[in-house]
Amino acid sequence: xxxxxxxxxxxxxxxxxxxxxxxxxxxxxxxxxxxxxxxxxxxxxxxxxxxxxxxxxxxxxxxxxxxxxxxxxxxxxxxxxxxxxxxxxxxxxxxxxxxxxxxxxxxxxxxxxxxxxxxxxxxxxxxxxxxxxxxxxxxxxxxxxxxxxxxxxxxxxxxxxxxxxxxxxxxxxxxxxxxxxxxxxxxxxxxxxxxxxxxxxxxxxxxxxxxxxxxxxxxxxxxxxxxxxxxxxxxxxxxxxxxxxxxxxxxxxxxxxxxxxxxxxxxxxxxxxxxxxxxxxxxxxxxxxxxxxxxxxxxxxxxxxxxxxxxxxxxxxxxxxxxxxxxxxxxxxxxxxxxxxxxxxxxxxxxxxxxxxxxxxxxxxxxxxxxxxxxxxxxxxxxxxxxxxxxxxxxxxxxxxxxxxxxxxxxxxxxxxxxxxxxxxxxxxxxxxxxxxxxxxxxxxxxxxxxxxxxxxxxxxxxxxxxxxxxxxxxxxxxxxxxxxxxxxxxxxxxxxxxxxxxxxxxxxxxxxxxxxxxxxxxxxxxxxxxxxxxxxxxxxxxxxxxxxxxxxxxxxxxxxxxxxxxxxxxxxxxxxxxxxxxxxxxxxxxxxxxxxxxxxxxxxxxxxxxxxxxxxxxxxxxxxxxxxxxxxxxxxxxxxxxxxxxxxxxxxxxxxxxxxxxxxxxxxxxxxxxxxxxxxxxxxxxxxxxxxxxxxxxxxxxxxxxxxxxxxxxxxxxxxxxxxxxxxxxxxxxxxxxxxxxxxxxxxxxxxxxxxxxxxxxxxxxxxxxxxxxxxxxxxxxxxxxxxxxxxxxxxxxxxxxxxxx
Numbered sequence: 075x076x077x078x079x080x081x082x083x084x085x086x087x088x089x090x091x092x093x094x095x096x097x098x099x100x101x102x103x104x105x106x107x108x109x110x111x112x113x114x115x116x117x118x119x120x121x122x123x124x125x126x127x128x129x130x131x132x133x134x135x136x137x138x139x140x141x142x143x144x145x146x147x148x149x150x151x152x153x154x155x156x157x158x159x160x161x162x163x164x165x166x167x168x169x170x171x172x173x174x175x176x177x178x179x180x181x182x183x184x185x186x187x188x189x190x191x192x193x194x195x196x197x198x199x200x201x202x203x204x205x206x207x208x209x210x211x212x213x214x215x216x217x218x219x220x221x222x223x224x225x226x227x228x229x230x231x232x233x234x235x236x237x238x239x240x241x242x243x244x245x246x247x248x249x250x251x252x253x254x255x256x257x258x259x260x261x262x263x264x265x266x267x268x269x270x271x272x273x274x275x276x277x278x279x280x281x282x283x284x285x286x287x288x289x290x291x292x293x294x295x296x297x298x299x300x301x302x303x304x305x306x307x308x309x310x311x312x313x314x315x316x317x318x319x320x321x322x323x324x325x326x327x328x329x330x331x332x333x334x335x336x337x338x339x340x341x342x343x344x345x346x347x348x349x350x351x352x353x354x355x356x357x358x359x360x361x362x363x364x365x366x367x368x369x370x371x372x373x374x375x376x377x378x379x380x381x382x383x384x385x386x387x388x389x390x391x392x393x394x395x396x397x398x399x400x401x402x403x404x405x406x407x408x409x410x411x412x413x414x415x416x417x418x419x420x421x422x423x424x425x426x427x428x429x430x431x432x433x434x435x436x437x438x439x440x441x442x443x444x445x446x447x448x449x450x451x452x453x454x455x456x457x458x459x460x461x462x463x464x465x466x467x468x469x470x471x472x473x474x475x476x477x478x479x480x481x482x483x484x485x486x487x488x489x490x491x492x493x494x495x496x497x498x499x500x501x502x503x504x505x506x507x508x509x510x511x512x513x514x515x516x517x518x519x520x521x522x523x524x525x526x527x528x529x530x531x532x533x534x535x536x537x538x539x540x541x542x543x544x545x546x547x548x549x550x551x552x553x554x555x556x557x558x559x560x561x562x563x564x565x566x567x568x569x570x571x572x573x574x575x576x577x578x579x580x581x582x583x584x585x586x587x588x589x590x591x592x593x594x595x596x597x598x599x600x601x602x603x604x605x606x607x608x609x610x611x612x613x614x615x616x617x618x619x620x621x622x623x624x625x626x627x628x629x630x631x632x633x634x635x636x637x638x639x640x641x642x643x644x645x646x647x648x649x650x651x652x653x654x655x656x657x658x659x660x661x662x663x664x665x666x667x668x669x670x671x672x673x674x675x676x677x678x679x680x681x682x683x684x685x686x687x688x689x690x691x692x693x694x695x696x697x698x699x700x701x702x703x704x705x706x707x708x709x710x711x712x713x714x715x716x717x718x719x720x721x722x723x724x725x726x727x728x729x730x731x732x733x734x735x736x737x738x739x740x741x742x743x744x745x746x747x748x749x750x751x752x753x754x755x756x757x758x759x760x761x762x763x764x765x766x767x768x769x770x771x772x773x774x775x776x777x778x779x780x781x782x783x784x785x786x787x788x789x790x791x792x793x794x795x796x797x798x799x800x801x802x803x804x805x806x807x808x809x810x811x812x813x814x815x816x817x818x819x820x821x822x823x824x825x826x827x828x829x830x831x832x833x834x835x836x837x838x839x840x841x842x843x844x845x846x847x848x849x850x851x852x853x854x855x856x857x858x859x860x861x862x863x864x865x866x867x868x869x870x871x872x873x874x875x876x877x878x879x880x881x
Contacts, residue, residue: 087408091400098396102389129365129372135173136252136368139269140233142171143254146267150179150256154264157181157190161207164197167269168205175199176245176270178210180218182263194218198245198270208244216244227253227266235368238273238295248273250368273301289376290354296369298322298342304334304354304375337362341371350378421450428457492553498526502596505531506687506717510695512658513710519545520656520710521553525560529597532560532569535654535714536589536608539630539749544585552577552587552631566591566604567641570631574606578635586749587631590654599646599718604639606631607747607808609657612676614690616649618683620676623652633749633806634823638868651690651717653679658711662698665705669770670698687715748807752793752800752822760789760807767809771816773879781816781877784858787851788820788829788873796824796871814880815860820873827871828864 146167153159164177176198183192194210210216218224226234233254240248249270256264293301300320322338333353337360340347346363353360353375362373427435437454496507509522519538524531534556538545552573559572569591577587588608594601603611603623607630614620626640646652655675662670678697682690691713698711748763750756761782768778789805797803808819829852856862861876 086411087404090407090411091404094403095396095400098400102392102396105389105392126363129363132365132368132370135271135275136235138171139174139252139271142167142174143177143233143252143267143269145170147256150267157186157193160195161197164195164207165205168197168199171269173271173275174269175247175249175272175275176241178244178268179265180210180224180268181265183219185264192219196244210244223251223253223268224266227255228263231255237297237369238299238301241270245270289374290358291372291374294322294338294341294371294373296342296371298338300325301370304329304331334360337373341373344369344371351375421446421453425453428453428460492521493523496524498531498596502529502531504719505594505596506715507531507533508687508691509535509712509714510691511710511712512695512707514658514707515542518542518710519549520658520712521549522654522712522714523553523556523560525557527561529595530564531594531596531716532566532592533594533654533714533716534560534569534589534591535656535712536587536606537656537658537710537712538587539585541710548585548587551580552589556589556591564593565641566593566602567639570604570606570628570639571637574631574637574639575635577632581632586633586747588747589631592654594646594716594718596718599648599650601644601646601652602641603644604628604641606639609655609660611655612653612672612679614651614653614679614682615647616683618680620679622672622676627808627810629806629808629821630747630749633747633804634821634870636868646718648719649717651682651685651687651715653690653694654714654716656710656712658707658709659694659698659713661709662702662711663705663708664702670701674701687717690715690717746809748809750789750805750807752797752803752805754790754793757786757789760785763807767816771811771879773816777877777879780858781818784855784875784877785818785820787854788875791829791851792820792822792824792871792873795827795829796822811879812876814878815876816879818875818877820871820875822871823869824871826866828866829873830862830864 146163149163149166150160153163160179164179167177168174176196178194178196180194181190181192186193190211192211195207196210197205197207200206210218223234223236226236233252236251236253238248238250240246241251247270249272252269252271254267256267258264290304291302292304295301298321300322303320303325322342323335326332326334326338331353333351337349337351341362341364344364344366348359348361351358351360357378358375359378360373360375362371364371421437424435424437435457437450437457439450492511493509496509498505498507507524511518511520511522513520519540520536521538522533522535524533526532536549536552536556538548538552540548555573555576556569559569559576563569563572570589573589587606589606590603590608590611591606592601592603603625605625606628610625611623612620613623623642623644625642628639629637653675659675660670660672664670674697675694678694679690682693685693694713746763746767748759750759764782764785765778767773768781773781785807789807792805796805803822803824806819806821808821810817855875858877859875860878861874863874865872865874
């Protein structure tokens, strides 16, 4: 940037002068344009006035002809049966209307019979002014039924003015004809009556249409033929003969004046306006308008030089005055700007010291209250705010560091609670046990643990509802409860029942825990697993076949106090590998909002036959990281793998229950739960839960909306009737997939109440204000769901609702 613009005062002076100069230039241009347009407008209006006067005279003449024809009709009707009297009637009409050069009546062929089957009488004025008649009835050369004036009147069914033409065979003049069809009472054509007008009678002197010297005028017919040409208009010549061919395009091309062709095209299209055109070697204003009754159009061309003769001189004087004014204004502006901006330099030095950390620097004071004074006050306010902010930031940073330190310590404590080295008795060195846990935040709610008692390996994998510190605290409690129960109980169902009983009594947060607890006999391979609402494990055979392990569904921990948990028992073949996991695996999300899913995990495991438990977990961890590709982890991820007696060929007797029943693909959607209280504020959790289930099951938006409505009605019904006045009572919603059905079990521990039988029947016929309360919610649930049933079991109300997810 040049040095002249380095300072603010120089730039402000330049911007001011530039702005004033730009405004002045715009003013000059607008003024010049306005004056030019004003002159053009006045000239155009003057020319338009002359054209309007001519059109008025011409149309008045035409109306006289039309009136004469209409006055002839009553006499014609009186003599319609006397065709020999038609000539006498036409002579009377010509005597009354001196502007009519000729008139005729042409009967529809066949209207009369005999020698008058074709009958046309025509009377016209001769050169001496005497009336003459001619009978064109049977003139096959003239052939009046095929003349354009006859056809136009018949085709349009009304009075019509023709194009100018030379009436060869009639009056032998250049004329325009008015044709009027005549009909009987049944609207059947009788004849066409015509009245002819000399073109000369319509023309006015072109000199009357020349508002300025050097102007030109011309007239076009409706078909684009010149009635008065631009060159003949400059002299006192008459029009060119139209019948010999005077079309504007061929005429102007022959004259070498093609610039008027677009004007003529607009005139032929009936347009009326003024515009600038280059013609006859100079710039001109063309004003044109139609003569509507005949379809003609008149145009006047006025030289532009005669309008804008003095505009250039006026503009030059105005420009010189503005240049002088800018020079004076620039000098004054520079001095004023320099004086006004001097206090900013002092304020700038103080601001630099504040930026360097000197918040106590004294700012300059001003007596005058202006923008610079306001800026000084703003700096003073910023100075005080920076002091307070710096002090508060220091305190917050110290607190944040303390919180981060505590979280790190909490994470360290939580990690120490989890087993990192899996040591089994040397006798069972062929049994592999490995686990990995990766939290989404500093601390999390996932956990795993194991214990060895004699020949039994007791293990657990779980997920606490929620995240962060609350989930971590509950995880610690759950882990402690497991270790206590596992030391005293022998079977997984006893361990889970004991944990649920102890957990329910101390759980005041309303959270719940999903968990898998298993007991493996490391001698025989017998495995017992109890699922407390957790994801089913995956099993990989040595042959590489991988499938889900089908388990008895149970409710999560801390939902119901006295729930009877069921256990599943299996027998493991040598080399079998089991994978236990939390939903951080299947619900891991990539940047396309797609989940990792159980199917993807099964495919990966199918290719891991022969791997150790540790290698399997490393492979899965790598695949999840590649799938999420940098997307922040949304949930804790826990993996636990058990490989039983790799390489052993020992044969064990099968148990009665089938070993590992494959889960059909359409049923590979995990059982899920939602636990809320009988508080209407928890309804929003219900909507989020339903949306999640519908996304996993690929349910369309219409069915998702129906499920939301039905489940909300059912839950609100439980809130209103199950617990009466008691607050904070649990309501559990269990969902699972059965084929193409989504099954929802709504469970509560309230008073026995069957809404399908005891709810009042809805009255859908009465007016809303006359209906009894109740019943509509149950009716809505029945209509939106495909199957609805109720049962009372173990002191619980269970409402089962099923919905098809596909047609």
